Amino acid sequence: MSILPPDMDEAGFAAFLSDLRGTVGGDWVWSSDADMFPYRDAFSPVWNTSEEIQASSAVAPADVAQVQQVVRIAKRHRVPLHPISTGKNFGYGGASPNVQGSAVLDLKRLDRVIEVNEERNYCLVEPGVSYFDLYRHIQERGLKVMIDCPDPGWGSPVGNALDRGVGYTMPQFRDHFGAHCGMEVVLPDGELMRTGMGAMPGADSWQEYPYGFGPDPSGLFAQGNFGVVTKMGFRLMPQPEYYRTGLIRVPRRRDLVKLVNHVNYLSDSGMVSEVRFASPLAALLGNPEFAALATKMGGPSDAEMDAAASTAGLHSWAIDLQFLGPRAATAAQWDYARDRILSDIPGAEALDGDHFALPATERQLENDTQPYPTAIRRKGALGIPSLGIWEIVRDDGHVGFFPVLPRDGEAVFEMQRVLGDAQRQFPLPPYFSAVTAPLFWHSNTFQMVFAPSIRRDDPEHNAMVHRAMKHMVAVAAEHGWGDYRAAPIYQDDVAATYSFNGGSLRKFLEAMKDAVDPDGIIAPGRGGVWPARFREGARA
């Protein structure tokens, strides 16, 4: 037993564990190296270095009453708790905490699907319910609702939403925190609270009206450290009748500006599901001459890129469109999208894609009948959990920086140039080049991805990746591009970039943290928010 909670000796730690065992039972408290191994960050770039932050212990309560007792015990012993739901936050720190020696509060045993309502289209779940569990529950009962599922499907609606994770269907569902409606929270003193209509005894609209009355604190629990969420409601899409796809390609580099505006219109009007942007020119990156052009310092000119496209006989940009709804409506929406874009962008062309009634067959889910190359993974697009995405994991995992980018073609070009130049000093594959397309995961904004792999047996490589992450976060911030989510080891760097007016946002959050959780019992440091007890050490 080598890791102790902060400000605690062996005897104090033993007393803490003994109190936990007395509450949840000896089988559900862990502190040995072997038991704690799965709570380390398997994708850590600082694995086995002095910067790696590890928990001292873990506890898995069986129900909400036990969660309250665990929080009270932790408060009595002044031990920080790091709550996790399914603990699969790979790429963003796994199950590892912000403070060395914290106790992981593992909520996997709170695994009830409390309600799925197919007339009013919502669900209410506990934190240990995975996307697979929820999907199975719906399938086994033949309920006519569709979930929006991130990759991989072993995560949980609660854990994913609380880290503001994203999925792949309609805009109002794929921002998972945005799609939540009502939560129950154990506060840092062990008190139980419900938000929205859940605060009104007898209300039957908890999963329909998120706000209730007065200030709504639910945002404090996402990427936050103000409580332990023990129930959460989510809006669900009624099972759509039909799925349709179509591809639109545009010839010139600068056509992206108009294309983005059209996609914004279609998406904000509720006509399309997730839109995949791509550049067919990315296929040329294996050619050293083209790769040099696409990653040229300061970026290539439009004319250079258009000449390369024309020589290769390729389009500059493409969008994969997906429509969900009644068959006739999806046909009308595709017709509309095609006419709208083709009549505005000279040389644009459209290809009809697969379309079929839902639920899809296995063959349709394999997505091997699409008449054009596509990056869309059908299972995700149709709310079916899968682990297949693991095929993209390289080496021993990766860290992720996903800067938020305005939904604007010019901004896309600027990020390609600025971050492309910024990453040149690191020997990494080009995450940003003149053919890098924006990701449209969150409902109303774009992102790009910087996700270098790590290697357990190569500390020098990992140290380079670690430096690169910090550098990219800093350069992006100089241009107003902030990360949307980060592993504990990067949360302070990222939080520091949200610095308007001397960091007034962070000061406000920390004033609240000091008021409700002065000892830092709930996830101190999460989201860059430190209670007074740890603040000085953390900022030293």
Added chain:
Amino acid sequence: MLLDTRFGRLQPNAVSHVPVLRFSGDVTGVWYDELDTRWRRKGFVLGGITGADALFVLETLANDRGRRVVSRTPLDLPRVKDVEAVRWIIAPHHPSVSA
């Protein structure tokens, strides 16, 4: 026993009556259709020859159900897309699932 067909048509070389489930890299089907239910019950020792990547996924899922990899041997087979083949055994560990 689980066999990952990316490494060819492997044969379980021990006892021939052990049921064999085959998959190619992605464990979703075998886990969702078979293992998720079996791993919620007590007992059930599972062996396999799979890619190290598939083993990481299975190990993570097994850990959720109180199980651990108790034996792990890298195999001298050609790597497939840089993935090494591993022979392993996953067995119950936590009292809630120990037979």
